[in-house]
Amino acid sequence: MKKQYNTRAILVSLLICGFVGMFSETALNIAMTNLMEVFEISAATAQWLTTGFLLTLGILMPISGLLLQRFTTRQLFTGSLISLILGTLIAALAFNFEMLMFARVLQAAGMALLLPLMFNTILVIYPPEKRGAAMGFVGLVIMFAPATGPTIGGLLIEYLTWHYIFWFSLPFLVIGLLVGLKYLENVTDVTKPRIDLLSIALSTLGFGGVVFGFSKAGEGSEGWGSAVVVTSIIVGLVALVLFILRQNVMRDPMMNLGVFKYPMYVVGLLLVLTCMLIIMSSMIILPMFLQTGAGLSVFTAGLMLLPGSALNGILSPRMGHLFDKYGPKWLVIPGLVIVAVMLWFFTTLSPASSVAFIVALHIGLMVGVGMIWMPAQTNGLNQLPPELYPHGTAVMNTLQQVVGAIGTAVAISILTGGMEKYLHGSSDPATQAEVANAMTAGSQNVFLFTMIIALIGVVIAFFIRRVVVSREAVHPTH
Template identity: 80%
Template sequence: MKQYNTRAIMSSLLICGFVGMFSETALNIAISNLMVVFQISAATAQWLTTGFLLTLGILMPMTGLLLQWFTTRQLFIGSLVSSIAGTLIAALALNFEMLMVARVLQAAGMGLLIPLMFNTILVVYPPEKRGAAMGFVGLVIMFAPAIGPTVAGLLIEYLTWHYIFWLSLPFLIIGLLVGLKFLENVTEVTKPRIDLLSVVLSTIGFGGVVFGFSKAGEGAESWTNPAVVFPIVIGLVALVLFILRQVFMNEPMMDLGVFKYPMYNVGLLMVLACMMIILSSMIILPMFLQNGMKLSAFTAGLMLLPGSALNGILSPRMGSLFDKYGPKWLVISGLVIVAIMLWLLSGISSSSSIAFIVALHIGLMVGISMVWMPAQTNGLNQLPPELYPHGTAVMNTLQQVAGAIGTTIAIIILTSGMEKYMSESSAPTKPAEMANAMTLGSQNVFLFAMIVTLISLVLAFFIRRVIVNHAAMNSVH
């Protein structure tokens, strides 16, 4: 197997990934501020998030193809140029439209970078060292979005929201320079035929589903609204046609042959479950802390920081444990911890102590770190090298879809719980009753996340360590 300067390659990818993920969530805290500055409605402001997710949902399915059409360096430079341009435009944005264009450019950069990061790890690290390397990606994927709101809260309090982007810019430029110096071309460019119909079907399919669910997740649109129903229905029809087309093509855009590998499927389901659990709790917990317990946004952000930071810090450690002992007991223990934490969270109320909620969130995030990267790495390890681009493309795409669906389900459960409480309340206008309704809705969301966890726990007993065929690996390199 060829020797690479893995430390330098990983440094450039991780710096850029970290900054990209940071700015994705940092802007969420600024949304109410931006509504005042740009004089826009909540539904319009929500597009800064929906547009970002939509761009990822459309671009991710194509990354398997792009990884075979362009060299590692070309994709890296393309992704960074897009991210830097987006960040600079956002820092200078004078109106909503300018900021919206910036978000789409940033999302395009991230949509290329994340699959590139996973694919590069699969190529440059031998299987017995992949866990730790994937753990560092876990640190980026979990820790950066977690500190985003806290840092943004500070910047907005003392400077302006523009500084979220001015802060990110130098790091992206450093990442680009490190990558230009050390990043090597690690993948083979085979230039498979591009099937335009597949591209169109995938764009309408994944784009429609992500858009429809994101719309429903805003809470303002009901399930009967055509703006929600039409995109999802059209998206699902396009996805069925896309899948049928991929199955019958000699050189599919997204090779669904990855689903022939049982441990890949188990790993994928675990990742999607983690995504839904994390997103539903990351959305509902801050809302509960602010509306149920009447804490400030900054306090809520600080309360969630220890758990998210610990999740990021432990990710590489869990990766090393996976390299040593395999995935099974790590994943099972992690899911047991997650289930217990969610069960306790489903009993919190406005009188719960801050320390208790922080402790539960820490437990939840530690449990997730034991499940996510080990299950993902084990699944990808089972694929033959020629399926690496497709395996990472499928996983990253479905994560976006699971994220949009998980968010929506959480908002729907929360809203219906609140409405049920209010309809039975004798004084629905009292602030105390509003807080109680928020509490009941939040408890229901944590129960839903716990059910997802228990289903995953049953599945975890089927996970087994993948033994990689080194001869096959070496013949590829």
């Protein structure tokens, strides 16, 4: 007999906390210039507020599969929320860079536990035919929260101070915690697998090294030639190879790579990573183009990106319902075609492009991504047996962080390369107009790169088939 859960209350508490966590991640990005002045720090130091956050996620996400099996749902939820609330409170009170940096690490630790817990809980409490809709709401959080960050953050900085980004978030986290404590039940079996310290060390070095290396490369000061970048990436890759070899010989591995034996999981994972690459690259380049290429203010640039992201968030639950009804193929393939077409139009951007044209393209891009992300992810996870849910979500969340760091670094490199090449051939490289033209040339190269990624995604999408989950697979008799 299947246990009845108060699914709506559980989902609401997880979504509130996830939303606030994702919101504060991007809201602080818009405050970077402000923080550099207040704390008298360089851009490279300020960048650590983002790099440190990503690094913590990259280190803790791979361990999440193990934690989901060692602790009860309520213990993990409470732990992640205490970490988030403490981090947010310390950030709101921060009076120097070190204090804010420590707060960011605490926030990231909370998010690294909360995101896999959210996916895993939904897989357990919703039957397969209703999962699409539930995952659609998660999509709303994952896409809409980071999008509102810069806009609301920009408003708070304009009229108050950057501290209010965190004061604004705090009450919502407390509400989320209270709702969760009242309604969230222990939904997973605690199997207490053995902790393998060598696996944890290799995973930390591996994923941490790769994320750190690419993040440093993306800072753009020395780029790929820097010894730190090259060493980090090489050490990271070697540690990852050893980590994979170790997982394959263990009886109960920390991260069960058996998930890769399920073809639809692999297809879903590849499509999610394609989306992540496209989103991370466009999200970092488009605001830069709008400010330097088109000469708009930070706040205007933030507002222009809001309609597309809002629409993506609003449509995400709808896409979930359509997925539950028709399966993934009829959403994913058209979605990728739309994304590829929008990116092709993006390669034609110039300082003269109208605001309406850019907003329309961004809306098209975000709607396309909404048609791909959640259907591909849900379909992939549906193919896994329940004992592999923690591992499937851990692999997916970890690789998203890694690809996010790689996408950002590659986009910045392509942009810088394109700008340098343009300015090198320019007769008057110091003028405002020529810098804007250089930014345009670099941005067009990035959009061409993401368009090629989208076209590869279209090819992968033709292999997707709907996973039919048997009732026994979902609720095995103990």
